[in-house]
Amino acid sequence: MxxxxxxxxxxxxxxxxxxxxxxxxxxxxxxxxxxxxxxxxxxxxxxxxxxxxxxxxxxxxxxxxxxxxxxxxxxxxxxxxxxxxxxxxxxxxxxxxxxxxxxxxxxxxLDGTAGGFSDRWADADAEAVVRLLAALHAVDAARTPAPLEDPALPGRDGLEVALDRCGRGEPLAGGPLAGAVAEALHSHLDAVRQALGEDAAGTSGAADGVLTHGEPHPGNVVRTADGPVLVDWDTARRAEPERDLWLVAARTDIDVTALYADLAGRVPSPGRMRWRERRWALADVAAYVVELAAAPAPDADTAWQLRSLRATLAGLDG
Structure with missing residues (x-):
């Protein structure tokens, strides 16, 4: 922050x-x-x-x-x-x-160099991260303290309340940024509702078989002299491998699916990768809507969140 x-x-x-x-x-x-x-x-x-x-x-x-x-x-x-x-x-x-x-x-x-969330991986770095994830996924998840991933979309209830209020033309409850949040949502109501329906339909396809980090983007990987190191484990859960893999595939030109299949002996599902990417965007929208509407005052964090909310909503429309 x-x-x-x-x-x-x-x-x-x-x-x-x-x-x-x-x-x-x-x-x-x-x-x-x-x-x-x-x-x-x-x-x-x-x-x-x-x-x-x-x-x-x-x-x-x-x-x-x-x-x-x-x-x-x-x-x-x-x-x-x-x-x-x-x-x-x-x-x-x-x-x-x-x-x-x-x-x-x-x-x-930890001495090393981390990137930023939206950075793209160099090919060699992407390959090293996929190898690291394959090793992580090979750990017997049941012998670790990792919680099982909750199939419910985080923040869904709060997002649906906001959608309903915006759909009826009612103001959002909250602080000084609630109006800006409502304005951002209003232009994308149908896209968000459609995405929520697709998300709910996709929960039945999730698996709980491996140990996942949850957010292996360049900002959470430190490049060290000994290779890539994963940090920021608050999202660690037992879940399907695609929960990690889509985020690497979205930021590299290498064939993550083929490399992972060679390493892990299982082929990631393109459909599940797409569903995971969509769920990430929806979870961001839900978090931004609730947090921004409740924020007592604008600051550098809320300015960043509002920009991100608008960009993510536009992505759901695309």
Whole structure:
């Protein structure tokens, strides 16, 4: 995120880091990266560098799901997947420390270079990432803490409420950006409703057979001297391989389907790849609509979200 979280001061985050992981951690530096989670850097008295994350977890159930997902990279490494990097346990053995409606996690700083969400892969990088995903998918998912993917579209209920209100010409409830959200939705009501129907029809084809990262785009892969490393595991779930593969295929010219089939011994479904791409867009629309309508004030994050919402809606229309 581009701006620090409202209601979570740096002092509270630093206190959690010192209490759980490193008593000598120095001051925090907010890192304006990613979307959803908030990140900081800090250095301990012994020179160790840490990457600190805070995720919104308003209840015990959401914190438990996040802890399970954040336990996946360690489980993957234990099964031989070296390119999995994630949070480490605190002194009490927990991966998360709760700070009100937030959960703080800490991982060792990873030296390397990450890209951006929309970057395209160089051929060699794309091949290395597909090999990494094939190794991840080969892990016995049942022997890891990964939650089973919920077949329901995240945020569907809130999106349908917004669609109904816009369809009736009623204003959206919320803050100062609710009007801009309604305006963006109004021109794409039919396309979103059609996409929602297609999404619901496609849930019966999903599988729960492998361990997936969920978001293996260039922004979540760090290129290191030892090869690509996957980071940001909050979306780790047991699901079909296409959940990961479509996102790599969308950003490379290599034949991801053929390479994965050679490595994993199974041919990804083009239909499921298309469904996954459509579901990603719908989930983004749902998240942006709900979060933007409720935002108390505009800032750098809401400006980015509003641009993304408009672009994603236009893509659903295309």
């Amino acid at each position: 581009q701006t620090p979280p409202r209601g979570l001061p740096d002092d509270a985050v630093l206190e959690a880091v010192r209490a759980g992981w490193d008593p000598g951690a120095g001051s925090l530096t907010h890192l304006p990266v990613g979307y959803g989670s908030h990140h900081w850097a800090t250095t301990g008295a012994d020179g160790r560098r840490w990457f600190v994350t805070a995720d919104a977890t308003p209840d015990d159930a959401s914190a438990a799901r996040l802890a399970a997902a954040y336990g996946v990279p360690a489980a993957a490494r234990a099964h031989g997947v070296a390119g999995a990097h994630g949070p480490v346990a605190a002194a009490d053995g927990a991966l998360l420390h709760r700070v009100g409606p937030w959960s703080v996690s800490v991982q060792p700083w």
